[in-house]
Amino acid sequence: MPEGKIIKALSGFYYVSNENGVVQCRGRGIFRKNKITPLVGDEVVFQAENDKEGYILEVKERKNELVRPPIANVDQAILVFSAVEPEFSTALLDRFLVLVEYNHIKPIICITKMDLTNDEQKSRLDGFAGDYRNAGYEVIFTSSETSEGLEKLSPHIEGKISVFAGQSGVGKSSLLNAIRPDLDLKTDVISSHLGRGKHTTRHVELLSIKNGLVADTPGFSSLEFTDLEVEELNACFPDIAQISEDCKFRGCLHMAEPKCAVKTAVVSGTLPEYRYEHYKDFLLEIKDRKPRY
Structure with a gap:
């Protein structure tokens, strides 16, 4: 079966680029059943008799999305x-x-x-x-x-x-x-x-x-941290993550913990205060997020 990359998704159609050109495809029903939505950038396996009537059969493993x-x-x-x-x-x-x-x-x-x-x-x-x-x-x-x-x-x-x-x-x-x-x-x-x-x-x-x-991509005005957990936020601020290696307690969240290197860095001016304030705001937002069932 031929393989290619989805370069556009529009109105239920996926446009797959391959060595022979671009093929307009639909997704097989199995994707809906398995809750898989093909995305632009996906490497896929497809079948097609012409460039207008193809079907995506498999979505290869993604490195990110x-x-x-x-x-x-x-x-x-x-x-x-x-x-x-x-x-x-x-x-x-x-x-x-x-x-x-x-x-x-x-x-x-x-x-x-x-x-x-x-x-x-x-x-x-x-x-x-x-x-x-x-x-x-x-x-x-x-x-x-x-x-x-x-x-x-x-x-x-x-x-x-x-x-x-x-x-x-x-x-x-x-x-x-x-x-x-x-x-x-x-x-x-x-x-x-x-x-x-x-x-x-x-x-x-x-x-x-x-x-x-x-x-x-379409522009948008807000982002929600739907999957991010409290313990993972530190790593998403590389400057804070580096400084946190000197915190006294492993797993320090840089809020109320004593001898926190991050809070010390803010006071000394090593870490910009607005970066720390955003970190705290995001942390509270994640904590207050309603659990999904």
Whole structure:
């Protein structure tokens, strides 16, 4: 049986790329029975008599998967955040980072719309970028209008499966258009009333860019930690995880425990206070999460 990769999912159809082209497939009923939903990025086994009437027979084992956006087997997540319009948010960025870290996907932070910033905003963003770089993250400043930073971002895309993710309206599609102009992805303006963008991307699709595959995904405004457990949150903050090795108690949650190295690092300025505050907020959110039955 032929094998291929799902590069687009739309209206119940899965478009499978293989050595002979792209085949439009449906999923067999067994997937619904076994509660398996094929995802963009899945390696699959399929059968087809032509390029319009194929059926997916098997989904190969995944190395990772995301729920929002729905995609599998990702090498890295390029988290696109705007400098302004909408305003840069460390709280939202940390939510994305936690989700990506939990799924063992390498994150790259991309701050775009730098052409719209003034000197004060640039200085503030430089400070945040320094904090995240100290935590071990790659941070790239870009602009779709001036092409700033595109030469730094493009090499990261080559030979990888990347997911472009971020809040709606931050300019993901504009950035992809700037990297590969012939894509002509639909973009939209920010709502002045709501301060956020419309969802211009309606589905997940893998696009061929710079000898890699990039998923342009629907934007979204919130993330929930549906599977993350309290004990796992520490590892999703690499800077906190490293400092926590010096905590007196193994399994320290950095809340009320004595001789906590993380709390000491906040006081000394080694760990940015906002990172610690976000950690505490997320921890309480996970604790307060309603149990699933």
